[in-house]
Amino acid sequence: MPRAGVDLTSSDTERARAFYGELLGWTPGDPDPDFGGYANFSKDGELVAGLLAAQPNMGPGDVWSVYLAVEDAAATVAMARDNGGQVIVDVMPVADLGVMAVVADAGGAAVGLWQPGAHRGADC
Numbered sequence: 001m002p003r004a005g006v007d008l009t010s011s012d013t014e015r016a017r018a019f020y021g022e023l024l025g026w027t028p029g030d031p032d033p034d035f036g037g038y039a040n041f042s043k044d045g046e047l048v049a050g051l052l053a054a055q056p057n058m059g060p061g062d063v064w065s066v067y068l069a070v071e072d073a074a075a076t077v078a079m080a081r082d083n084g085g086q087v088i089v090d091v092m093p094v095a096d097l098g099v100m101a102v103v104a105d106a107g108g109a110a111v112g113l114w115q116p117g118a119h120r121g122a123d124c
Contacts, residue, residue, distance in 0.1 A: 003069055003116075003120060003121040003122050003123065004066065004067060004068050004069050004114070004121060004122065005047075005049070005050065005066075005067045005069075005114060005121040005122040006049045006050070006064055006065065006066055006067065006122065007049065007050040007051070007052060007064070007065045007067065007112070008020075008049060008050070008051050008052070008062075008063075008064050008065075009052050009053075009054050009061070009062065009063050009065065010051060010052070010053065010054060010061075010062050011053075011054045011061045011062050013031070013037070013039075013051055013052075013053050016051060017039075017051065020041060020049075024043065024048075025043060026041040026042065026043050026048060026049070027041065027042050027043070028040075028041055028051065029041070029042065031051075031053075034095070035094070035095075036052060036053070036055075037052065037053050038050060038051070038052045039051045039052075046122075046123035047121070047122050047123045048122055048123070049122065065102075065110075065112050066111055066112060067100070067111075067112035067113065067114040067121065068111055068112070068113055068114070069114055069115075069116065069121055070113045070114065070115050071115065072115060073091050073099040073100065073101050073113050073114075073115040074091045074099075076101070076103075076113050077090065077091055077101045077103060077113065080103040080105075081103075083106070084105075084106040085103050085104055085105050085106060086103065086104040086108075087101070087102075087103055088102040088103060088104055088110055089101055089102035089112075094117075094119075095117075095118075096117050096118045097117050097118050097119035098114055098115050098116045098117040098118070098119050098120075098121075099114075099115040099117070100112060100113060100114055100115075101113045
């Protein structure tokens, strides 16, 4: 089964890169302009997290998000909706890397969904 992952959305990605590099020994990858400046953190050559700059009107500016691995993002979103959940970000292909979505449970707790493509998610 594919791996889960976590992403940090930060209002100051340079400080976040330095902070987590120093705190946890993570190595930040280069921001990819094709994906809004998204970058990966790695530790000992393995992917551990992602980093994205906060955007205006995006919601909370500085937040960690959990992404759970799913085999079929569209089916999982439909099941969430059918069971009283809310779709925050509908199914969205991310080039050939995978498919993402964000849902909230009936109580309002949000979680990301990741259907892997070329990017399987975190290695740990």
